[in-house]
Amino acid sequence: xxxxxxxxxxxxxxxxxxxxxxxxxxxxxxxxxxxxxxxxxxxxxxxxxxxxxxxxxxxxxxxxxxxxxxxxxxxxxxxxxxxxxxxxxxxxxxxxxxxxxxxxxxxxxxxxxxxxxxxxxxxxxxxxxxxxxxxxxxxxxxxxxxxxxxxxxxxxxxxxxxxxxxxxxxxxxxxxxxxxxxxxxxxxxxxxxxxxxxxxxxxxxxxxxxxxxxxxxxxxxxxxxxxxxxxxxxxxxxxxxxxxxxxxxxx
Amino acid sequence: xxxxxxxxxxxxxxxxxxxxxxxxxxxxxxxxxxxxxxxxxxxxxxxxxxxxxxxxxxxxxxxxxxxxxxxxxxxxxxxxxxxxxxxxxxxxxxxxxxxxxxxxxxxxxxxxxxxxxxxxxxxxxxxxxxxxxxxxxxxxxxxxxxxxxxxxxxxxxxxxxxxxxxxxxxxxxxxxxxxxxxxxxxxxxxxxxxxxxxxxxxxxxxxxxxxxxxxxxxxxxxxxxxxxxxxxxxxxxxxxxxxxxxxxxxx
DNA sequence: TCGTCCGATTTATATGATTAAACTCTATCC
DNA sequence: GGATAGAGTTTAATCATATAAATCGGACGA
Numbered sequence: 001x002x003x004x005x006x007x008x009x010x011x012x013x014x015x016x017x018x019x020x021x022x023x024x025x026x027x028x029x030x031x032x033x034x035x036x037x038x039x040x041x042x043x044x045x046x047x048x049x050x051x052x053x054x055x056x057x058x059x060x061x062x063x064x065x066x067x068x069x070x071x072x073x074x075x076x077x078x079x080x081x082x083x084x085x086x087x088x089x090x091x092x093x094x095x096x097x098x099x100x101x102x103x104x105x106x107x108x109x110x111x112x113x114x115x116x117x118x119x120x121x122x123x124x125x126x127x128x129x130x131x132x133x134x135x136x137x138x139x140x141x142x143x144x145x146x147x148x149x150x151x152x153x154x155x156x157x158x159x160x161x162x163x164x165x166x167x168x169x170x171x172x173x174x175x176x177x178x179x180x181x182x183x184x185x186x187x188x189x190x191x192x193x194x195x196x197x198x199x200x201x202x203x204x205x206x207x208x209x210x211x212x213x214x215x216x217x218x219x220x221x222x223x224x225x226x227x228x229x230x231x232x233x234x235x236x237x238x239x240x241x242x243x244x245x246x247x248x249x250x251x
Numbered sequence: 252x253x254x255x256x257x258x259x260x261x262x263x264x265x266x267x268x269x270x271x272x273x274x275x276x277x278x279x280x281x282x283x284x285x286x287x288x289x290x291x292x293x294x295x296x297x298x299x300x301x302x303x304x305x306x307x308x309x310x311x312x313x314x315x316x317x318x319x320x321x322x323x324x325x326x327x328x329x330x331x332x333x334x335x336x337x338x339x340x341x342x343x344x345x346x347x348x349x350x351x352x353x354x355x356x357x358x359x360x361x362x363x364x365x366x367x368x369x370x371x372x373x374x375x376x377x378x379x380x381x382x383x384x385x386x387x388x389x390x391x392x393x394x395x396x397x398x399x400x401x402x403x404x405x406x407x408x409x410x411x412x413x414x415x416x417x418x419x420x421x422x423x424x425x426x427x428x429x430x431x432x433x434x435x436x437x438x439x440x441x442x443x444x445x446x447x448x449x450x451x452x453x454x455x456x457x458x459x460x461x462x463x464x465x466x467x468x469x470x471x472x473x474x475x476x477x478x479x480x481x482x483x484x485x486x487x488x489x490x491x492x493x494x495x496x497x498x499x500x501x502x
Numbered sequence: 503t504c505g506t507c508c509g510a511t512t513t514a515t516a517t518g519a520t521t522a523a524a525c526t527c528t529a530t531c532c
Numbered sequence: 533g534g535a536t537a538g539a540g541t542t543t544a545a546t547c548a549t550a551t552a553a554a555t556c557g558g559a560c561g562a
Contacts, residue, residue: 022522022545024318047512058547060311063513064318067275071322071346079513080555093432094345095322117380118429125372178369178436181344185429273514273553298543309516314544330544331524507560514553521546530537 023057027065028097030055035074035085036101045075047082072098096184103192112196113240115189120233122182123167127225130173131217138173142214145169149207160194166210170229173217193236196243206232274308278316279348281306286325286336287352296326298333323349347435354443363447364491366440371484373433374418378464378480379473381424389424393465396420400458411445417461421480424468444487447494457483 031051034040046054052062066083069075073092077083091098102111130138145166152159164187171179171186209232216224282302285291297305303313317334320326324343328334342349353362381389396417403410415438422430422437460483467475 024545049512060314060546060548063311064315064545067315067318068322071319071348077513078555079553080511082512089428089431092343092346093429095343097322114427114429117376117425117427121372121376121430125368129368174368176365176368177340178344178365179372180340275514300543309514311515311517315514328544329524330522331542333543503562505560505562507558509556509558511556512554514551516551517549519547521544523544524542526539526541528537528539530535532533532535 023061024064024068027051027055027057027061028068031065031069032072032074032097032101033104035069036091036098037105040085045083045085048077051083074098094181094185099184099188103188107192107196109196109240109244112189112192113237113244115185115192116233116237116240118182119186119189120230120237122179123170123186123233124226124229126171126174126179126182127213127217127229128222129176129179130170131220131222131225133175134173134217135175138169138175139214139218141169142166142173142217146207146210146214149210153207160190163210164190170213170217196240206235209235274312275315275319278302278306278308278312279319282316282320283323283325283348283352284355286320287342287349288356291336296334296336299328302334325349345432345436350435350439354439358443358447360447360491360495363440363443364488364495366436366443367484367488367491369433370437370440371481371488373430374421374437374484375477375481377422377425377427377430377433378468378476380427380430381421382468382471382473382476384426385424385468386426389420389426390465390469392420393417393424393468397458397461397465400461404458411441414461415441421464421468447491457486460486 035045048059048062048066051066052059055062066075066077070077072095073086073090075083076086093099093102105111130142134142145162145168148157148162148165149159151157152162167186167190168183171182174180209228212228213225213232216228286296299310299313299317302317303310306313317326317328321328323346324337324341326334327337344350344353356362381393385393396413396419399408399413399416400410402408403413418437418441419434422433425431460479463479464476464483467479
């Protein structure tokens with residue numbers, strides 16, 4: 001059974017089919033993706049010796065990749081028992097790698113809904129905190145994001161990247177390191193959303209709604225900022241719920 | 252310079268001073284704690300050869316521990332450059348290990364505030380979701396937590412553990428895997444809070460306030476559930492803010 | 503029937519050798 | 533003089549092999 005091709009090291013001509021910046025990261029990515037997408041769901045996970053052989057790398061590389069996966073909560077290794085996949089509840093979902101592997105699965109409205117259920121908790125509160133604590137640099141950054149969104153309306157910028165820039169700047173303005181950690185979740189959620197929301201309405205993210213958030217932050221009005229942001233994400237969630245009710249075909 | 256004692260392997264009588272279940276995990280914990288608590292802030296991080304020598308372990312163990320730390324975002328390793336500590340913004344703060352190392356630092360009201368600023372985003376929304384999606388098993392679990400809190404009032408249970416059980420059960424009732432991930436943050440926050448809040452008021456967590464949350468969830472009223480939970484955590488935050496203003500000596 | 507010991511399996515650890523990557527410095531060329 | 537190509541050096545990356553420790557299952561014996 002040849003589930004995987006060799007990661008490929010330096011080939012005859014010296015080219016390197018990169019799956020990462022070196023063999024270990026290549027294997028990490030390959031295994032992580034395979035685990036999260038359920039390639040091992042039926043049978044059991046291979047032993048470290050089998051892994052090394054299947055991927056054509058040494059045991060050192062294998063062990064280091066496995067150790068990284070255990071650090072992210074995907075695996076657990078014990079002598080004699082072998083290396084086993086941990087139940088999904090133990091995975092570190094906020095790890096950027098795990099997050100990106102999750103998206104390799106078949107697209108699911110469910111995942112998108114969960115993303116946005118999280119966003120509607122985090123971002124309104126982040127806006128409220130930003131209204132209290134944002135410094136002038138933070139305000140400029142949010143404002144710059146908004147400006148890019150306006151430019152995008154005239155085709156002068158990428159609307160998705162502009163939207164992301166706005167939301168990231170806002171998370172940083174909350175001046176709380178935990179909120180800053182949601183950078184990846186939010187940008188991932190937005191990137192995932194785009195191919196979905198665009199199917200429903202032709203509209204991209206509403207500039208006036210975003211402007212309302214910034215205005216409230218500028219006015220140092222936490223409650224108004226929270227409400228404005230809540231409305232923004234509430235709209236997306238309503239869209240998703242509607243799609244779910246209609247059992248809309250997606251992708 | 253002997254910053255660290257050897258991790259200690261099997262000693263004379265065969266006992267093992269465990270800093271983890273094996274050498275790699277011992278080193279992981281030791282290095283993680285040292286990094287997060289700032290032991291390396293002045294100088295630069297040792298090379299892998301130096302680490303191995305300083306801790307009296309082999310290069311394999313060292314490399315695997317370092318790889319786990321890079322997986323958690325604390326380190327980055329490149330040839331010729333050596334192994335370097337990543338800026339704190341890149342640390343995976345939601346990783347349970349990182350979270351626990353964070354608490355090894357000198358207690359700071361700041362950290363406690365950040366914890367609860369996060370909780371006030373997550374938990375009210377979790378309560379609202381629970382009001383919509385909780386199944387009967389979830390309701391029993393939350394109810395059991397509340398019962399334990401009541402028992403604790405009569406000295407029949409541990410008030411802190413009862414409180415934690417309540418909040419964890421609620422997170423799980425939201426039926427969203429991302430919310431479930433906050434188990435560690437919330438229990439850590441509560442454990443940290445206790446030694447702080449107890450200094451201010453003699454009161455432990457209010458049973459009626461918690462009961463109000465459960466009642467709203469039972470009544471399938473998301474808005475009421477959100478408000479009730481918001482009030483609960485808002486109280487804690489108010490306490491912290493007050494303490495901060497008075498620059499209260501802590502611990 | 504129960505416990506103890508033995509053997510097999512798999513990860514854990516150690517070590518030596520070699521390779522590749524990345525930075526520094528220098529000497530050379532224009 | 534300044535850019536630039538190349539050599540040299542440092543450090544992680546990789547490979548290979550050997551040995552130790554942990555644990556499971558079954559055999560054996562009281």
